[in-house]
Amino acid sequence: MMEKLHPFHVSIMIYMNQSGVIALILPRLFASNYGYNGWLSLAFFFAVSILNIYLISLVYHYGQGRSIFEILEASLPKFFLFPLYVLLAALWTLIGCFAAKQFVFIFQMLDFPTTHPMLLKLLLDILAFSLVIKGIYSISKATTVFFWLFVWMHLLVIYFFGEFQWVRLTSFVFQGETDFVQGGFDIYSAFLGLEIALLLLPYAEKNKKLTRAVYIGNLMSVLAYLVVSVISFGVYSLEQLKRQQYPVLDLLSYIKLPFIERMENLLFAFILFPVLVSVVLYTWASVLALKRIAPKADTNWLAFAALAFSFGAAWVPDVISEVEMLLKYFSYAEEGIAFGLPLLLIIVLLFQRKGHTHA
Amino acid sequence: MNDSGRQENKEPNMQPSMEYAMAELRNCADLNHLKLPEIGVDFVYFGHFIGSQEFTREISEPFTHIRADEVDQLLKRTIYKPITESQSLIKAILSGEVAVFHGSNTYSVKAYDPKSRAIEESQTESVIVGPHDGFVEEVEVNVSLIRRRVKSSHLKVIKLEIGELTKNHVYVMYINDVVNMEHVNELVHRISGVEMDAVFDGNMLVQYIEDNPNSIFPLFISTERPDTAASMLAEGKVIAILNGSPSVICAPASFFEFFSSPDDYYQRWPVGSALRLLRLFALFMTLTLTPIYVSVTTFHYEMVPETLLLSLAQSRSRVPFPPLFEAILMEITIELLREAGARLPTKIGQTIGIVGGIVIGQAAVQAGITSNILIIAVASSAIASFVIPSYIMSSCIRLVRFPLIILAGLLGNFGFMLGIGFIIVHLAGLTSLKNSYLTPLAPSNLKDWGDIFIRAPFSMLKKRPFVNQSPNPVRNKMRK
Numbered sequence: 023m024m025e026k027l028h029p030f031h032v033s034i035m036i037y038m039n040q041s042g043v044i045a046l047i048l049p050r051l052f053a054s055n056y057g058y059n060g061w062l063s064l065a066f067f068f069a070v071s072i073l074n075i076y077l078i079s080l081v082y083h084y085g086q087g088r089s090i091f092e093i094l095e096a097s098l099p100k101f102f103l104f105p106l107y108v109l110l111a112a113l114w115t116l117i118g119c120f121a122a123k124q125f126v127f128i129f130q131m132l133d134f135p136t137t138h139p140m141l142l143k144l145l146l147d148i149l150a151f152s153l154v155i156k157g158i159y160s161i162s163k164a165t166t167v168f169f170w171l172f173v174w175m176h177l178l179v180i181y182f183f184g185e186f187q188w189v190r191l192t193s194f195v196f197q198g199e200t201d202f203v204q205g206g207f208d209i210y211s212a213f214l215g216l217e218i219a220l221l222l223l224p225y226a227e228k229n230k231k232l233t234r235a236v237y238i239g240n241l242m243s244v245l246a247y248l249v250v251s252v253i254s255f256g257v258y259s260l261e262q263l264k265r266q267q268y269p270v271l272d273l274l275s276y277i278k279l280p281f282i283e284r285m286e287n288l289l290f291a292f293i294l295f296p297v298l299v300s301v302v303l304y305t306w307a308s309v310l311a312l313k314r315i316a317p318k319a320d321t322n323w324l325a326f327a328a329l330a331f332s333f334g335a336a337w338v339p340d341v342i343s344e345v346e347m348l349l350k351y352f353s354y355a356e357e358g359i360a361f362g363l364p365l366l367l368i369i370v371l372l373f374q375r376k377g378h379t380h381a
Numbered sequence: 382m383n384d385s386g387r388q389e390n391k392e393p394n395m396q397p398s399m400e401y402a403m404a405e406l407r408n409c410a411d412l413n414h415l416k417l418p419e420i421g422v423d424f425v426y427f428g429h430f431i432g433s434q435e436f437t438r439e440i441s442e443p444f445t446h447i448r449a450d451e452v453d454q455l456l457k458r459t460i461y462k463p464i465t466e467s468q469s470l471i472k473a474i475l476s477g478e479v480a481v482f483h484g485s486n487t488y489s490v491k492a493y494d495p496k497s498r499a500i501e502e503s504q505t506e507s508v509i510v511g512p513h514d515g516f517v518e519e520v521e522v523n524v525s526l527i528r529r530r531v532k533s534s535h536l537k538v539i540k541l542e543i544g545e546l547t548k549n550h551v552y553v554m555y556i557n558d559v560v561n562m563e564h565v566n567e568l569v570h571r572i573s574g575v576e577m578d579a580v581f582d583g584n585m586l587v588q589y590i591e592d593n594p595n596s597i598f599p600l601f602i603s604t605e606r607p608d609t610a611a612s613m614l615a616e617g618k619v620i621a622i623l624n625g626s627p628s629v630i631c632a633p634a635s636f637f638e639f640f641s642s643p644d645d646y647y648q649r650w651p652v653g654s655a656l657r658l659l660r661l662f663a664l665f666m667t668l669t670l671t672p673i674y675v676s677v678t679t680f681h682y683e684m685v686p687e688t689l690l691l692s693l694a695q696s697r698s699r700v701p702f703p704p705l706f707e708a709i710l711m712e713i714t715i716e717l718l719r720e721a722g723a724r725l726p727t728k729i730g731q732t733i734g735i736v737g738g739i740v741i742g743q744a745a746v747q748a749g750i751t752s753n754i755l756i757i758a759v760a761s762s763a764i765a766s767f768v769i770p771s772y773i774m775s776s777c778i779r780l781v782r783f784p785l786i787i788l789a790g791l792l793g794n795f796g797f798m799l800g801i802g803f804i805i806v807h808l809a810g811l812t813s814l815k816n817s818y819l820t821p822l823a824p825s826n827l828k829d830w831g832d833i834f835i836r837a838p839f840s841m842l843k844k845r846p847f848v849n850q851s852p853n854p855v856r857n858k859m860r861k
Contacts, residue, residue, distance in 0.1 A: 166823035
């Protein structure tokens, strides 16, 4: 019997895929783009992400257990689909690639100024490869363990209760320099990762449970972002938040225990796990897309090719600002995919239903 | 193909005879041949397999009091089993039976009673509270030790043979309606498929039948304790006992089950739970202490608080080696001491411990070869590794530490986390009899956490562990 993904694991995969370095930057994005109490805008982004999941749930509903590739291939010609698959595979690989490169750059900045970042990236890619080739069920198991190794970090907020002051939140809402539109696109990149749910349908239990699991995973991310953002706004002033590149990392550096202090680099190392999950899931997704183009190709070789392409692409940006810029543009594209792909699928499915009814 | 199989092909219908037996077992100096020419009876057997008193009393003595015409009458007794095939004759003699020849008729009679070790406490799995008997090398004794604890008609035993040369017996045991029969069939299939001339120990057998024999982690539990084996059966696992080995193997197993000890169930539940948590903390300590030391002293000195930094710097200032080399040196020394202690007799082993632990440790610090903080880290992680109840898992965890130390020495905290990532990825791909090795963490089964991370009160442990996929998951119900 084929193993099925339990809804609990789907929630965790969605949460871990959404989490990552973006959580360290998010308070700055809120402060820079939405001004005072910018964290309140999280409610709006949450609503948008719910809409996004709703579109995915419609695909589940109308698709009746079929994979997105089967749905598309039933109605659209291959000369249209194959370039689309190549684009999707490239985009998913590159998002994972630059998320990893960003993580590696920050680590290099913190601890290894003389080490070549591509060496660190190579090791991360080898680890990702060893997981991707094991298949989605093993990926979900490893993700669950990574989740437990990562999620405890949220308890660290307790340390900041003493520093937190309500007065720093001020009584102003969305005042100061703001850029709602572009900032909105930047912030929504924190919710990217949920679109992977589109690909999980053939591997998961019933549609309804899967949809609920995606909602729960997304809610977990929102709660985590909320805690991090509120704490950041209550500990730092707005101007401080705008100037800090990684405000959450700076927060972590305050944590002191009797036998250890300046824990930010140790704690940052734990972010390896969500970053790894993102790389693995996006690579897995791109392998799925490539497999439709070359069904006879060995999955391991496709994973190797995707990660080799990712490794090659990671040589392009030399500094962290370039990586962040590239990641930003690819995130915009992925936001388009996150909404566009379900919409395309729904349209195709509606046509299929219509055709079926007429027949 | 085995020997008997060869004979079958060569001489399938050959009548058993003494000449055949003597020819087949020629040059076996340990073979006994007792002749009673006055009544025309011969006994052929291996003397060390049988109880000599029982042989005299039950087998040879009755023949000395009868006449030649009464032999046929005596051989009608049910203890004498007629043998009609030559291959069965050889097999019976090799299995410790006595072959009786009278005219053209051949019989075998059971008198198997070899000298064996008495039932003693297991040296590797000692407990403070609870039963103190342990498995021995005799499979019948081991099966009996389990039957004494599980007096149920549902306890079933399948007898298999393994080793083309050794023809050793393996008994697969399970409780019907509690075990998942897919597990039983799979285990029987795997054991039957082993093609090897000799398999001597349960831990050796495991390496032929595990899902991933190349993994460093043990995928089947092995135990020398009958109470543990019986509890595994009751939980819905299937066990296999190899003749000649005191290690009984149990499957399917999960990674976390290697950290529980029978002691946990014999103590009050809060104490049992504390012990479980202590062992998991020990796992954490043994994996992290030395790598973190290496990582911090190589790359992340800023993580050390000022008060501790002074003593650390002072202690490290005399050491001419990088922390990675220093740590590897001390870890290897500790492993040497452990191995020497294990190989030597107990009293000398203790002396080695004292000489190694105190004298070499102290001298190494004074000579400036290592820092005393590293000695503390290495010794603490070694002690923590011994807290893990399964010796095989403990050895494996100690070995896994080395790549972690090397990665931490090369890439600091990043390398350490990368190493942890590799371990988890490897564990995620493992299965035991096709069940996830990381159960109940992944796939998560929160109900089982009460018997994995703690030892919840018995009133809460109503269900059999998920990993066993029992068709009868509730423990207090038994299908009739």
